[in-house]
Amino acid sequence: MADLLEAVGYRVHREYYVNDAGRQMDILATSVYLRYLDLCGEQFDFPSNGYKGDYVWDIAATVHRTHGDALRHTAAEMFNDIPADAGKGADGGGDKELHIDALIARAQQLLGAHTTAKSSTLA
Secondary structure, eight states: OHHHHHHTTOOOOOOOOOOSTTHHHHHHHHHHHHHHHHHTTOOOOOOTTSOOSHHHHHHHHHHHHHHTTTTOOOHHHHHTTOOOOTTOSTTSOOOHHHHHHHHHHHHHHHHHHHHHHHHHHHO
16 A cells, blocks of 8 residues: 555555464553653653554544543653663663563553443443
């Protein structure tokens, strides 16, 4: 698809995803939630393995306009006891995969009550 669009004159940005049982969607959702927290005024280092595209900001801004601060949790709640990101450990180490996976789990935990309430409203 990207080749076709490029051939007819469009500027194309390519991103490649590996089919890994939904993990990429989890990273996308967590990246959007973290940008939402940014918009709520929380301050933290964005994960090196998070999605940084403008589209993530756009989605987060839509969530923020729709829900205000209703989904907000503090950066401390989100990042407490999360393994260090790459290059951020006490010894300069850290693991970007463990870091993002732990953030995914934390976001799911923190947002679980919100998503459950929303799902039951839709039923």
